[in-house]
Amino acid sequence: MERVLLFGGSGILGTEVLRMLQNEKIDYVAPRSSDLDIRSKNQVTDFARDFKPTWIINCAAWTNVDGAEDSFNEACELNEVAVENIAFAAKGIECKIVHVSTDYVFDGESETPYIEDSMVNPINRYGESKLRGEKSLMAAYPGSFVVRTSWLYGVNGKNFVKTIVGKALRDEPARVVDDQVGSPTSAKDLAAGIISIIRIQPAPGIYNFSNEGSCSWFELAIAIYESVGADPQLVEAIDSNSLNLKAKRPKFSLLNKDKWKVAQLSPVPEWRSSLESVLPEIVTELKQLGEV
Ligand SMILES: NC(=O)c1ccc[n+]([C@@H]2O[C@H](COP(=O)([O-])OP(=O)(O)OC[C@H]3O[C@@H](n4cnc5c(N)ncnc54)[C@H](OP(=O)(O)O)[C@@H]3O)[C@@H](O)[C@H]2O)c1
Numbered sequence: 222m223e224r225v226l227l228f229g230g231s232g233i234l235g236t237e238v239l240r241m242l243q244n245e246k247i248d249y250v251a252p253r254s255s256d257l258d259i260r261s262k263n264q265v266t267d268f269a270r271d272f273k274p275t276w277i278i279n280c281a282a283w284t285n286v287d288g289a290e291d292s293f294n295e296a297c298e299l300n301e302v303a304v305e306n307i308a309f310a311a312k313g314i315e316c317k318i319v320h321v322s323t324d325y326v327f328d329g330e331s332e333t334p335y336i337e338d339s340m341v342n343p344i345n346r347y348g349e350s351k352l353r354g355e356k357s358l359m360a361a362y363p364g365s366f367v368v369r370t371s372w373l374y375g376v377n378g379k380n381f382v383k384t385i386v387g388k389a390l391r392d393e394p395a396r397v398v399d400d401q402v403g404s405p406t407s408a409k410d411l412a413a414g415i416i417s418i419i420r421i422q423p424a425p426g427i428y429n430f431s432n433e434g435s436c437s438w439f440e441l442a443i444a445i446y447e448s449v450g451a452d453p454q455l456v457e458a459i460d461s462n463s464l465n466l467k468a469k470r471p472k473f474s475l476l477n478k479d480k481w482k483v484a485q486l487s488p489v490p491e492w493r494s495s496l497e498s499v500l501p502e503i504v505t506e507l508k509q510l511g512e513v
Contacts, residue, residue: 286468404434404435
């Protein structure tokens with residue numbers, strides 16, 4: 222019988238993982254950050270020793286990409302040190318780990334989708350902190366799983382898709398970059414993927430997962446406006462430089478999912494079909510929040 226300790230259960234991805242654990246009737250516990258701070262080695266070790274999970278799923282992270290430029294140490298506390306704490310705790314009780322990482326470990330200069338062994342070279346400090354976490358985990362506990370994903374969105378938490386749905390439903394204009402290409406990832410699909418790792422237990426290591434297909438952020442915004450019946454002419458294409466963001470973003474983020482498919486993990490739906498299936502729930506959520 223699997224027993225899962227979930228960190229980050231209140232985030233975009235974590236809420237969907239939590240929902241899947243409930244649906245699959247997997248025994249789990251998901252302490253809130255106010256109850257368990259994963260930056261504390263003692264707290265993580267004590268909790269894990271008491272609960273005795275067979276798996277730890279880590280969806281907790283510092284995800285403020287621009288904020289990491291000025292607060293690199295704080296970002297590393299969560300994206301590197303906390304991951305080391307989790308590895309230490311898991312090793313002590315021989316439990317397995319699924320840790321989530323990012324396409325931002327790559328520099329975006331490739332012209333073909335990144336495979337798991339592609340050369341890493343982060344171009345911002347968030348990416349650097351996440352890469353440090355991956356490396357620390359694999360060095361400390363090589364039997365672990367790292368799932369790299371990109372452009373994550375979901376019903377919960379602040380994310381691009383939700384922001385654009387709000388603008389579309391309010392008939393507001395949106396200025397969106399068209400010089401970054403990647404693949405959106407539905408948190409529901411990735412959550413199903415993480416559960417499939419637990420069920421199937423493929424060879425440990427790094428796996429890529431995003432939805433299938435590719436688009437720019439601009440094309441994604443257009444698809445959202447069209448899907449909710451708003452006027453796509455309200456979406457204006459701009460280039461990344463005009464946003465003056467603190468952190469540089471990779472211009473190409475596509476991840477190759479062949480390793481995932483060969484391991485016969487969960488299905489990899491096309492991004493448009495996943496978007497269509499999640500949009501009604503996002504609209505309902507925005508209505509409940511009073512934002513539309
Ligand atoms: N968002 C994206 O576009 C994207 C893209 C690629 C990869 N990823 C990766 O995907 C994973 C999930 O990201 P997400 O967007 O779902 O994250 P998120 O929505 O920002 O959620 C972060 C989670 O971390 C928890 N957390 C923060 N500090 C903590 C602490 N000290 N102790 C314990 N928990 C703490 C938060 O809890 P509280 O709510 O209590 O603060 C929250 O549940 C991350 O590894 C991220 O790097 C994200």
